[in-house]
Amino acid sequence: MNRTMNLEQRTALTGIGFVTPTVIVIALILIYPIIQSVVLSFGQSSIDGSEPYRFVGLRHYATLMGDGRFWNALAVTFTFTALSIPLELALGIGLALLMNESFRGKGLARLAVLFPWALPTALNALIWRWMYNSDYGLFNAVALQSGLADRPINFLGDTSLAMASMVVVAVWKTSSFMALIILAGLQSIPRDLFEAGRMDGMTKWQEFTQITLPLLKGPILVALIIRSMDALRTFELPFNLTDGGPVNATESLSLYAYKAIFDFLDFNFGAAVVVVQFLVIFAMSLIYVFALRNKD
Amino acid sequence: MQKRPRYGLYAIVALSVLISFFPIVWLILTSFKNTAGIYAWPPQYWPDPFTFENYVSIFTNSPELLRYILNSFIVGVGATAVTLLLGGMAAYALSRLGLRFAGVLMVAILAVSMFPPVSLLPSLFQNFLNFGLLNTYTGLVLAHAGLFLPFTVWMLASYFATLPVEIEEAARMDGMGFLRIFLTIVLPLSWPGFVATGLIVFIFSWNEFPLALVLMTQNAMRTAPVGISLYPGEYAFPWETISTATVLAIIPVLVITAIFQKQIVGGLTAGAGK
Numbered sequence: 001m002n003r004t005m006n007l008e009q010r011t012a013l014t015g016i017g018f019v020t021p022t023v024i025v026i027a028l029i030l031i032y033p034i035i036q037s038v039v040l041s042f043g044q045s046s047i048d049g050s051e052p053y054r055f056v057g058l059r060h061y062a063t064l065m066g067d068g069r070f071w072n073a074l075a076v077t078f079t080f081t082a083l084s085i086p087l088e089l090a091l092g093i094g095l096a097l098l099m100n101e102s103f104r105g106k107g108l109a110r111l112a113v114l115f116p117w118a119l120p121t122a123l124n125a126l127i128w129r130w131m132y133n134s135d136y137g138l139f140n141a142v143a144l145q146s147g148l149a150d151r152p153i154n155f156l157g158d159t160s161l162a163m164a165s166m167v168v169v170a171v172w173k174t175s176s177f178m179a180l181i182i183l184a185g186l187q188s189i190p191r192d193l194f195e196a197g198r199m200d201g202m203t204k205w206q207e208f209t210q211i212t213l214p215l216l217k218g219p220i221l222v223a224l225i226i227r228s229m230d231a232l233r234t235f236e237l238p239f240n241l242t243d244g245g246p247v248n249a250t251e252s253l254s255l256y257a258y259k260a261i262f263d264f265l266d267f268n269f270g271a272a273v274v275v276v277q278f279l280v281i282f283a284m285s286l287i288y289v290f291a292l293r294n295k296d
Numbered sequence: 297m298q299k300r301p302r303y304g305l306y307a308i309v310a311l312s313v314l315i316s317f318f319p320i321v322w323l324i325l326t327s328f329k330n331t332a333g334i335y336a337w338p339p340q341y342w343p344d345p346f347t348f349e350n351y352v353s354i355f356t357n358s359p360e361l362l363r364y365i366l367n368s369f370i371v372g373v374g375a376t377a378v379t380l381l382l383g384g385m386a387a388y389a390l391s392r393l394g395l396r397f398a399g400v401l402m403v404a405i406l407a408v409s410m411f412p413p414v415s416l417l418p419s420l421f422q423n424f425l426n427f428g429l430l431n432t433y434t435g436l437v438l439a440h441a442g443l444f445l446p447f448t449v450w451m452l453a454s455y456f457a458t459l460p461v462e463i464e465e466a467a468r469m470d471g472m473g474f475l476r477i478f479l480t481i482v483l484p485l486s487w488p489g490f491v492a493t494g495l496i497v498f499i500f501s502w503n504e505f506p507l508a509l510v511l512m513t514q515n516a517m518r519t520a521p522v523g524i525s526l527y528p529g530e531y532a533f534p535w536e537t538i539s540t541a542t543v544l545a546i547i548p549v550l551v552i553t554a555i556f557q558k559q560i561v562g563g564l565t566a567g568a569g570k
Contacts, residue, residue, distance in 0.1 A: 011393050014474040018389035019401070021382045022445050029442020030408045033419035040418055047422055095312060103305060111557050112313040115320060118553040118560075120503035122521035123542050127323045130535060138322055141339045176316065177564070184565035233412040236505035240525050254414040254506070261418055262510065274415040285410035 034278060040271035047267050060272035070273065072248050073256035074280075079163060080252065081231040084170040088227060089220070091171065092178025097208075099179065100186045113176045121173065125240035128169045132156050132241075156242050159249045166241055166250050170231065178223045185219030186212070225288040232281050253277045320546075326539040327351070334536050350540040361541040363516055364523030368502050368545070370433050371519060375440035375501040376494045382441065383448030384490065388478055391453040392464070402453070409446030413506045421510050431517045439511055440501045447500070448493055454566055455489030456482070492563030495556050499549050520545035 041060055045053040064070050099110055116124065131138045132155035143149040155165045189212065197207050235254035238244050244251030244259070251259075257277055261270030326334060327350055328343040354361050390398045420439060421430075429435030463485070467477050483490070508519040509526075518526065524541050527534075553560060 011474070012395065015389040015393035015395040018385040018393070018474070018478075019395070022386035022449060023401075025382060025438065025442050026405065026408060026445055029420070029439055030411050030416065033416040033423075034411065036419035036423075037415060048425065049422075098305075098308060098312065101305060103302070103309065105309075107557070109309050109313050110561075111554060113316045114553055114557065114561070115550060116316055118499055118549045119320075119546050120505070120521040120549070122503075122505045122525050123546060124319075126525065126538060126542060127319045130326065130539070131319060131322060136335055136337065136339060136535075138339060141337075145338060172315070172319070180561055181565055229410050233414070235414055236521070236525075239505075254412060257414050258417065258506070258510075261421075267418060271418045274412075274418060277412055278415040281410065281412050281415075282407075285407060288410075 034275075037271045037274050037278070040268050041275045044268055047265075056268075060269045061276075063269060064272050064276065069248060069251070069256065070276075073251050073253045076163070076249070076251055077232055077234070077253045080167065080170070080234060080250075081228055083163070083167045084174075084231055085224065085228050087167070087171045088175045088178050089224065091175040092182055092223065093216075093220075095175060095179035096182035096186055099183050113179065116173045117176045119173070120236075122236040122240050124169060124173055125237050128165075128172075129156065129241050132165055157246050159246050162242055162246055162249045166237060169241060170234070170237060174227060174230070178227060181219050181223040181226075182216060185216045189215050221291065225291075229281065229285060229288070232284065253280075320550075323539055324543055326535065327543045329536070331536050334539075350536050354537065354540055354544070358537055358541070360515060361523065361527070361537070361544070364518050364520045364541075365545055365548075367433075367512070367517060367523075368520040369548075371436050371440065371508075372498045372501040374433060374437035375444065376498045378437060378441045379444050379448045379497050380490055380494050383445050383493075384452055384483070385478065386445075387449045387452035388456060388482055390449065391456040392461070393474070402450070405446045405449055409450075413443065413504075417506065417510050420507070424511055429511070431512055431514045433517075436508060436511050436519075439507045440504060443504065443507065444497045444500050448497060451493045451496075451563060451566065452486070452489055455486055455493075459485055488559065489563075491556070492559040492566075495552055495560055496563050499552065499560075502549055 039053075042057060043053045043055050045051055095113060099106065099113075103109075130136075134140055134152045134154045134157065137155075139155065140149070140152045143153060144151075154161065156162050193211050193215075194207060197211055202210070233254055234252045235258065238250045238252050238255050239258075242250045244255050253273075254277065257270060257273040260266055260273050264270075325341075325343055328346050328348070329340060330343075330345060330347050330349060333340050333343055333345070389395060390402060395401075424430045424435050424439075429438070459482075463481060464477055467481055472480075502519075503521060504519075505521055505525075509522045512518050512522065515523070520541075524538060524545060527538065527541070
């Protein structure tokens with residue numbers, strides 16, 4: 001009796017000991033900074049501590065609410081997410097169905113499709129910025145030489161085109177990630193379901209909408225969550241592709257927050273921006289976590 | 297069944313591969329052009345002359361670009377090691393030791409993994425400045441460990457769940473302590489899970505941008521994505537150097553992805569499936 005008690009206690013103690021280092025690192029790097037940002041956003045201080053912290057209440061938040069550039073950044077972030085995620089999903093499902101077929105060279109094809117995901121987004125953005133270039137870029141060369149355009153297209157400098165150009169890069173990079181997750185779901189669907197469907201004389205399309213899609217709900221939800229959280233946080237893509245331009249047409253919330261802190265050097269106002277951004281994203285993530293828990 | 301050649305399928309596959317690959321191909325071709333070739337109009341679809349001068353010039357004129365890549369290696373390896381060690385222990389405890397709060401903790405870890413990195417910047421920058429961690433490998437390794445521990449814990453916990461418990465139970469009967477069981481039995485048995493997780497964390501760290509940008513402010517300490525992005529700041533954008541440095545900076549992730557494609561895909565989909 002005494003022995004088992006000891007074992008249980010020892011197990012619990014070991015468990016706590018094993019978990020503690022991870023909890024400490026996460027607390028230091030992820031949780032404490034958020035709390036500190038909240039404190040900073042209610043005050044006036046300097047980065048190096050030369051100016052002591054002074055409480056100013058909601059002043060920075062009031063400035064923020066009246067700041068057109070903040071609302072623009074919020075709109076840009078949501079537009080970017082709303083445009084890129086459905087495209088990525090559609091292409092992801094298409095690619096997953098393709099990779100689920102058996103054909104020669106499948107391994108190589110899957111690898112080629114995976115490459116864009118593995119590259120740093122910041123460098124992807126540079127590669128595309130070079131192809132979009134209105135003076136020397138590949139796209140303008142093809143468009144002009146084939147007669148599709150009669151003068152150079154300013155993909156990144158035109159306010160109406162820049163967002164679309166940015167969405168294309170995001171879709172190019174991450175559709176494969178969507179595809180991988182959906183493919184894993186696809187491969188877990190029992191084969192006999194399709195055979196039964198074929199017996200009933202289902203067409204390929206009916207098979208897809210009545211058997212495949214309903215069974216893919218879980219993986220699709222997961223892929224949507226992961227990708228939309230990423231899209232809402234997007235930073236290095238506009239940073240390197242357009243620097244938020246032209247006229248802030250692609251300035252995401254993350255990029256605006258970064259500029260407030262490190263370009264305008266308005267540390268406390270920047271903290272208010274990141275707190276609001278955090279609240280927006282955290283609210284979304286909570287919705288998602290609950291959606292996931294209720295999935296099964 | 298039917299042996300009819302499926303030209304349509306192959307056409308779609310070829311198109312997908314082409315779209316995925318052409319930006320990388322164009323980048324590589326650009327790196328083999330000389331300056332005149334890069335700024336030629338209409339653009340050269342094949343480098344003429346085909347030259348290695350940009351690669352030679354990086355080694356002789358821009359050694360800082362190589363330094364960026366070295367920094368990325370040091371930070372990537374450090375972050376991967378720390379994350380696997382701490383995350384492995386935590387995942388083991390959460391999936392095996394029957395902790396009462398394990399479920400809550402797993403959900404909490406999932407929730408914090410969705411924090412936007414930019415939200416961490418004002419505080420991390422100030423604290424790292426005060427503790428002398430700015431421009432140190434230790435600092436960025438710690439930051440990346442915090443960023444990627446949630447993913448690691450979830451992936452390894454789902455891997456441990458697939459291992460049979462009998463061996464560990466037998467070892468415990470023999471009076472082995474948990475730390476020894478973890479190090480001598482669990483680690484050797486679950487190395488495929490650790491390899492997959494470690495590779496993905498290394499790629500994440502190699503590619504991470506906002507924290508690397510803000511926590512490494514000295515040019516000599518910058519990681520590859522940041523250093524290359526900021527490189528042009530000094531004068532006009534030197535595409536011949538940028539494209540060549542970019543090729544060098546993506547080779548490691550391309551090679552890792554190519555060799556360990558199966559493990560990475562398996563890891564990503566297992567981690568996401570939970």
